[in-house]
Amino acid sequence: MYAKVIVDVPAKQTNRAFDYFVPEAMRSWVAIGSRVGVPFGPRKVQGFVIDLHTRSDLDPSKVKPISEVMDLYPPLTPDLVQLAGWISRTYLCHEITALQAMIPGALKAKYERHVKAADDSLGGNGESGQFAMLLPEQREMIRYVRDKGSVQLESLLEKFGSDAALIKQLMAEGLLYEVQMIKDRMAAKKVLTVFPADNAELLKEAESQLPARAAKQKEVLRYLADHPAPIKLTELLHELGISAGTVKSLADKGLLTIKEVEVFRDPYAKRSFAKTRPLPLMPEQQQVYGRISRAVAAREHRVFLLHGVTGSGKTEVYLQSIQTCLDQGREAIVLVPEISLTPQMVERFKGRFGDQVAVLHSRLSHGERYDEWRKIMLRQVSVVIGARSAIFAPFTKIGLIIIDEEHESSYKQEESPKYHARDVAVARASQHDAVVVLGSATPSLESMHGTLAVSAAARRAATGGMPGGAPAITEAGAAAAADTALNERVPFELLTMHNRVEGRPLPPVHIIDMREELRTGNRSMFSRALYKAIEERLHKKEQTVLLLNRRGYSTFVMCRTCGYVAQCPHCDISLTFHQSSRAIRCHYCGYAERELTVCPSCGSEHIRHFGTGTQRVEEELGKLFPGIRVIRMDVDTTTEKGSHEKWLTMFRNRQADVLLGTQMVAKGLDFPHVTLVGALAADTVLNLPDFRAAERTFQLLTQVAGRAGRHELPGEVFVQTYAPEHYSIISASRHDYRSFIDKEMTLRKLHQYPPFHRLILITLSHEQIPLLMRTAESMAVRLKELAKESGLSQVEILGPVASPIARIKDRYRFQCMIKYRGEASISGLVKRAVASFEDVERQHKMTISVDVDPQVLM
Numbered sequence: 001m002y003a004k005v006i007v008d009v010p011a012k013q014t015n016r017a018f019d020y021f022v023p024e025a026m027r028s029w030v031a032i033g034s035r036v037g038v039p040f041g042p043r044k045v046q047g048f049v050i051d052l053h054t055r056s057d058l059d060p061s062k063v064k065p066i067s068e069v070m071d072l073y074p075p076l077t078p079d080l081v082q083l084a085g086w087i088s089r090t091y092l093c094h095e096i097t098a099l100q101a102m103i104p105g106a107l108k109a110k111y112e113r114h115v116k117a118a119d120d121s122l123g124g125n126g127e128s129g130q131f132a133m134l135l136p137e138q139r140e141m142i143r144y145v146r147d148k149g150s151v152q153l154e155s156l157l158e159k160f161g162s163d164a165a166l167i168k169q170l171m172a173e174g175l176l177y178e179v180q181m182i183k184d185r186m187a188a189k190k191v192l193t194v195f196p197a198d199n200a201e202l203l204k205e206a207e208s209q210l211p212a213r214a215a216k217q218k219e220v221l222r223y224l225a226d227h228p229a230p231i232k233l234t235e236l237l238h239e240l241g242i243s244a245g246t247v248k249s250l251a252d253k254g255l256l257t258i259k260e261v262e263v264f265r266d267p268y269a270k271r272s273f274a275k276t277r278p279l280p281l282m283p284e285q286q287q288v289y290g291r292i293s294r295a296v297a298a299r300e301h302r303v304f305l306l307h308g309v310t311g312s313g314k315t316e317v318y319l320q321s322i323q324t325c326l327d328q329g330r331e332a333i334v335l336v337p338e339i340s341l342t343p344q345m346v347e348r349f350k351g352r353f354g355d356q357v358a359v360l361h362s363r364l365s366h367g368e369r370y371d372e373w374r375k376i377m378l379r380q381v382s383v384v385i386g387a388r389s390a391i392f393a394p395f396t397k398i399g400l401i402i403i404d405e406e407h408e409s410s411y412k413q414e415e416s417p418k419y420h421a422r423d424v425a426v427a428r429a430s431q432h433d434a435v436v437v438l439g440s441a442t443p444s445l446e447s448m449h450g451t452l453a454v455s456a457a458a459r460r461a462a463t464g465g466m467p468g469g470a471p472a473i474t475e476a477g478a479a480a481a482a483d484t485a486l487n488e489r490v491p492f493e494l495l496t497m498h499n500r501v502e503g504r505p506l507p508p509v510h511i512i513d514m515r516e517e518l519r520t521g522n523r524s525m526f527s528r529a530l531y532k533a534i535e536e537r538l539h540k541k542e543q544t545v546l547l548l549n550r551r552g553y554s555t556f557v558m559c560r561t562c563g564y565v566a567q568c569p570h571c572d573i574s575l576t577f578h579q580s581s582r583a584i585r586c587h588y589c590g591y592a593e594r595e596l597t598v599c600p601s602c603g604s605e606h607i608r609h610f611g612t613g614t615q616r617v618e619e620e621l622g623k624l625f626p627g628i629r630v631i632r633m634d635v636d637t638t639t640e641k642g643s644h645e646k647w648l649t650m651f652r653n654r655q656a657d658v659l660l661g662t663q664m665v666a667k668g669l670d671f672p673h674v675t676l677v678g679a680l681a682a683d684t685v686l687n688l689p690d691f692r693a694a695e696r697t698f699q700l701l702t703q704v705a706g707r708a709g710r711h712e713l714p715g716e717v718f719v720q721t722y723a724p725e726h727y728s729i730i731s732a733s734r735h736d737y738r739s740f741i742d743k744e745m746t747l748r749k750l751h752q753y754p755p756f757h758r759l760i761l762i763t764l765s766h767e768q769i770p771l772l773m774r775t776a777e778s779m780a781v782r783l784k785e786l787a788k789e790s791g792l793s794q795v796e797i798l799g800p801v802a803s804p805i806a807r808i809k810d811r812y813r814f815q816c817m818i819k820y821r822g823e824a825s826i827s828g829l830v831k832r833a834v835a836s837f838e839d840v841e842r843q844h845k846m847t848i849s850v851d852v853d854p855q856v857l858m
């Protein structure tokens with residue numbers, strides 16, 4: 001039997017499967033999705049089996065055998081392996097990178113360098129010849145390595161005073177040689193557990209026969225007869241105040257056994273979740289639930305876009321739809337944005353489905369994540385809730401995939417593989433004939449466009465070709481054929497919930513023109529109206545949420561005398577001030593220096609951090625309302641594990657009057673006493689050079705406004721802005737998604753932006769501008785040539801231009817943008833263009849990165 005293996009060497013030359021022989025003894029363990037260790041050149045590397053064959057096209061004598069199988073059960077399912085191929089072709093990344101993204105960090109291979117001694121290292125006749133010529137220390141080393149079999153290089157260096165030259169010499173002479181070992185980063189956690197003999201009578205009898213001086217042993221036996229369940233060794237010792245020796249001697253007598261048992265690190269072990277029952281649904285919820293659950297029951301691959309206003313009860317619809325899915329014996333995946341993966345959200349799912357739920361998010365430790373993932377592997381759970389990468393949960397019978405807040409840009413991964421979880425979800429659901437629900441109060445333009453694409457898809461199906469009849473450049477062969485099914489997009493079906501639960505009204509939103517405030521002499525960051533509203537809430541003991549959108553509003557450091565702005569010496573961006581460390585820091589490369597007290601340019605002392613940081617808002621609140629209790633949530637206050645949870649619990653328990661924060665306070669929160677929401681600077685995002693600026697502004701304002709008045713108490717919202725006439729702000733203030741989407745769609749179409757045109761961003765970076773510019777120029781030329789050659793008329797190549805952030809870590813950056821229309825896959829074209837620059841990449845250390853459907857254009 002032969003295996004096709006993708007090896008853990010992310011490079012263009014190795015981005016294909018290699019054939020390996022599967023030795024007889026391993027046959028029952030090797031399957032598609034297995035992790036294996038294989039010889040690769042002089043080294044041993046980890047790889048994934050993506051296919052199995054009875055024969056190989058290569059000369060059998062040249063095919064090397066697999067050296068080890070890493071797991072008892074393959075960590076990837078066959079459908080995930082297929083999906084990885086699709087991801088690598090769709091997002092133009094190495095297949096190994098896609099496969100690695102699907103397993104938890106704990107399973108990523110750790111390569112250890114070990115040293116072994118050559119068989120004849122002691123010389124032909126004992127310790128003579130070559131050996132005798134060595135330094136005493138070197139002889140000592142060889143003996144040591146021989147004794148141990150193999151020694152990790154670092155520990156050898158440590159033991160022998162870290163003189164690498166001595167070891168190098170031994171290697172050069174062939175007396176020692178290096179081998180590579182593959183280790184997991186993390187192992188399953190095991191604890192010693194005591195299993196009493198299962199016959200209580202036997203234990204009692206043994207107890208009575210033991211001599212009186214064995215009092216401790218007698219006590220253990222009595223305890224175990226009364227508590228026949230297995231117990232952790234440490235617990236037993238603690239419970240009875242005895243030593244391990246006592247238990248050991250009972251084990252020797254065969255009255256109990258001590259075994260290592262796997263335990264799961266459970267981040268929620270100490271929490272209990274009150275069991276909840278399905279709520280009777282509101283009429284709109286009932287309708288939507290009916291549509292979804294019928295599709296789930298019919299096992300049809302369908303995609304629903306659920307547009308439900310804030311507080312319309314989308315979560316309850318998700319929960320009941322999942323129940324339908326579980327009732328069929330199938331599994332469900334729920335994706336939520338990282339920042340809204342709050343305890344409150346987890347509680348709702350754990351409360352309904354209890355131990356059937358696994359939770360995957362980045363705040364878990366490596367070990368906790370690994371254990372949650374293993375619960376999925378071992379089929380101990382049937383629901384997983386998690387951030388982006390939870391879409392790769394190794395379930396085998398998926399019936400339903402839910403993406404909450406589907407418009408969130410965090411569903412796009414910014415590093416390779418640069419996949420969009422929404423698109424991956426649709427592809428994965430099609431593999432399982434599963435239903436996808438995309439939920440949001442502010443659906444993205446891309447998804448809304450998906451609901452309009454019905455007729456286009458129907459047309460394409462009829463003609464069997466690509467739009468406009470242009471031939472698509474895709475890859476030849478079986479891979480492309482395998483992708484066709486995953487690329488086939490079903491039209492999205494729009495479901496709408498216009499009303500909040502119990503007919504509660506959406507809160508009135510007041511737009512405050514901050515220019516007007518300034519003209520009439522108010523220089524504070526709070527408008528008079530918002531000030532009054534907060535005062536009123538304090539008086540009535542109701543709560544306030546304040547949003548300060550930090551994006552585009554960095555707390556940069558500026559000299560008020562000469563205008564000097566502190567910049568990173570390695571990147572073209574300004575340094576930002578960090579209160580906790582009193583340092584100024586670069587967000588891109590981590591460069592940091594101490595806070596400035598005098599201007600390095602003019603010597604003035606009037607240099608300070610600028611921009612309205614949450615910190616300054618907190619200070620000002622304290623001045624305006626003495627005694628006010630404020631909880632501040634931003635990157636500085638939420639780095640500590642569990643801090644997020646702590647702040648929100650405090651706020652829910654009404655231990656604070658104001659919750660002040662960045663985007664993280666805008667989503668998902670559901671607190672009954674919040675009656676006021678203030679957005680302090682609504683328009684900061686509008687100034688970013690990003691065609692999605694208006695969409696982001698509308699979404700953020702709608703979401704944060706949605707935090708007010710969700711329960712009995714009516715709410716009210718104030719939006720402070722310098723751009724009160726902007727349509728995104730006006731539409732958000734009227735809760736008018738329709739008018740926003742119409743206007744925005746028209747503009748996108750006019751300017752040929754997504755969702756009407758699609759984008760691929762190619763970024764090149766290098767330390768020297770001339771070479772970079774030349775390469776970027778020829779990249780654009782090459783792309784144009786290829787587009788022309790293949791007769792793709794609807795492809796436009798823009799650039800090259802300097803990237804908005806023109807330098808990062810001392811490397812300059814240029815970009816080319818490809819704009820194209822329709823569903824035509826032009827990935828083959830881009831791949832060929834990039835491939836023709838392989839030599840430049842290698843020789844000159846040029847970096848070329850490709851981002852398909854980019855979310856960030858910097």
Ligand SMILES: Nc1ncnc2c1ncn2[C@@H]1O[C@H](COP(=O)(O)OP(=O)(O)OP(=O)(O)O)[C@@H](O)[C@H]1O
Pocket residue numbers: 279280281282285308309310311312313314315316440441501667668669670706710
């Ligand atoms: N059928 C129902 N009957 C009574 N209360 C309900 C019902 N459905 C939902 N609720 C309650 O209404 C509130 C709002 O629901 P939920 O948080 O699910 O809204 P949502 O649509 O997810 O809102 P958002 O998009 O703002 O997060 C919650 O407190 C929820 O418990």
Ligand SMILES: [Zn+2]
Pocket residue numbers: 559560561562563564599600601602603604
């Ligand atoms: Zn100055």
Ligand SMILES: [Zn+2]
Pocket residue numbers: 568569570571586587588589590591809
């Ligand atoms: Zn920097």
